[in-house]
Amino acid sequence: MDSTSEFSPESPLWELWNRDTLDKAKALLQSQNTPFRLENFVNGAHISESAVEYIDSVDPKTGLVFCKVPCTQPEDIDAAIHSAKAAFPAWSKTTRAERSALLRRVAELIKKHRELFAAWESIDQGKTLERARVEVDRAIANFLYFSTFILHQKTAARMIDEDAALTYEHRSPAGVFALISPWNMPLYLLTWKIAPCLAFGCTAVAKPSEVTSVTAFLLSSIFNKAGIPKGVINIVFGDGPTTGAALVTSPLISGVSFTGGTATGIAIRRATAHQIGKHLSLELGGKNPTLVFADAYRDSIEQECTVRTAAMAAFQNQGEICLCGSRIYVENTIYDQFVCDFIAHVNETFVIGRTVGAVASRAHYDKIRGYLRLAEQQGAVFKLGGVPKELGAREGYWIAPVVLTDVLPSSRVMKDEIFGPVVTISRFYSEGEAIRLANDSEYGLAAVVLTSDGARMRSVSEQLEAGMVWVNSWLQRELGTPFGGMKASGTGREGGEYSRDVFTVVRTVHLPAYW
Structure with a gap:
């Protein structure tokens, strides 16, 4: 089946999927009369939001606007969160084998369309095509790694000598997460969050940077192609003060995984301080x-x-x-x-x-x-x-x-x-x-x-x-190694078991020797 057959010719995805090399993508930009508009991905569908404001997305190599990114409003963010919330009970109960197979399918589809993602990443972020290919490969690796990691998890069990009682650690998915990624490595860092979130049984609303949103838009259709259930992963677009703030502060959000500037990380921590149970993983700046x-x-x-x-x-x-x-x-x-x-x-x-x-x-x-x-x-x-x-x-x-x-x-x-x-x-x-x-x-x-x-x-x-x-x-x-920094460079670590700590909650179960 032609990769564009599922999209109507009016959809920006139809045009983007047809331009799967850098030369073809550049030709589209040179021929277009008006910038195309990205659409949010909520509950398995691409939708035009009620936002009346759009953010210009500029090709850094030319300085020309080539697409428009919706500045998603709080009411539409709320709808995306409710979609993830509704999908959580069923997704959290799927077997690790089921989740593993779906994540491997996502990796296979990104690999199949590697040049498409690399071309648009190069245009959207300004990086060289060679560097973009490296980052697409790392995005593939993210899904492959966590698809197998969850198949080989272990837990701790201990005996209490006095009465031979048994205690063990039990983990379960934490809930709905806000996943916010920066503009410098858009696809790679977004998938670094989405892959473990879904692998450990959580659902999510992801927001890429408004500066570099195109490959996240392309990625959304990959989830449908791979068969990820509706609502498990939602992708919304917009800026930090409007879209991001509404997302991270929602009481329905169980945790936030954020990569970006230290000032924004501090703002997230302040805005969610009263939500004491909210998981926070903040990977911030460096010098x-x-x-x-x-x-x-x-x-x-x-x-x-x-x-x-x-x-x-x-x-x-x-x-x-x-x-x-x-x-x-x-x-x-x-x-x-x-x-x-x-x-x-x-x-x-x-x-x-x-x-x-x-x-x-x-x-x-x-x-x-x-x-x-x-x-x-x-x-x-x-x-x-x-x-x-x-x-x-x-x-x-x-x-x-x-x-x-x-x-x-x-x-x-x-x-x-x-x-x-x-x-x-x-x-x-x-x-x-x-x-x-x-x-x-x-x-x-x-x-x-x-x-x-x-x-x-x-x-x-x-x-x-x-x-x-x-x-x-x-x-x-x-x-599997811990990724994160000290001092003003953030709090928390991600990678392997460290990502499991972010996306799961742990309880200790005590079993008596006799009853």
Whole structure:
């Protein structure tokens, strides 16, 4: 059956599913007279909401509006929540084998349409097509991982010696969840929440960022194709103040899994503080350090690996990854050589339009530009790149990689999460100073340690105030490991059993030896 046969020609899904390569998608954008409009997915159907306001979604590479995203109003959010609530009793009682098979089917369908998702992710977010393909593959992996994880769960049982009584832990699905994902890795991070939520028997209302909503719209039809029952997963669109706030504060929502900015995470925590039983998992911002020790620079092979890892951690996806290492600290004895090697590698490897995409929005472009103007005013040295131009209308949001030195430790450029293709390089003189500088941040999400000293690998990593530390590598993930940060980088962990803690409630059952 043709993949578009289930949609009417008037549906935006019909047009989108027909444009399953980047060239075809670009051709559609060039030919369209008016932007297409996304539709919410509630109770297994795509519906036009009562919202009279729509949010412009812009192609970051051109600056042109290509679709309209509904700003879903509270009354329509309430309808989506009630749909999830109605679906919960039946879904929560399905067997793990049933849920596993359905999640595997979702993964198979995304894989079948891999290029479709990658093309629209590249257009919607500004990332390169190559990077978009990587993230589609990770979305597939999310569903595959949790589809098998739930088949092999274990629980704890204990004996009480005095009377030989037995106690055991019993878990059950927690209820209806609000799943809110950011704009930097739209499909990957949305599925990182949806897959475990459904796997553990919960139902959900998911809200992607209003900046990048297209692949979530495409994903909604995958759930119907896979046979997910109506109401189990609902996807609504809109901004934070209107749509997101109504979603997370609803008393019918049992938990919130949110990835995004620290300020929004604080707002969610405040708004739900009185709902004491609500599960909260908040993965927030980061200003992550990369520590480069002299012993990682002993020969040409090590030098190449060290520079390549530090640069990849700084500039992948235009630096729009919460785990990017945007503060590089280099041991003094190799500082000058590292800076020279690093600039040469970045200049050759991270090229605008080829390996570097556009940043996600005009607002984000202006934010990054503001930080670079501040760096210039404060006397920072631009070793590579410069302050991007002030944009006019209908221009793409392109910012070339920027490498800064001589940035004041107290500068906002050093302290704030810029979240773009901007990295600072500073010196350190001892291991203790390197640790102190790395920890001198309100954030504590991730860190990178580059060293050949086996003892240092442990001694430094275990002292860093970061939820995730990579040694001589970056962004490697085993999906059972805890994902999350310390300090202002959030609360809670997700991944494997840690996701089970988010999406289930546990009770201890005590059985007497005799009755």
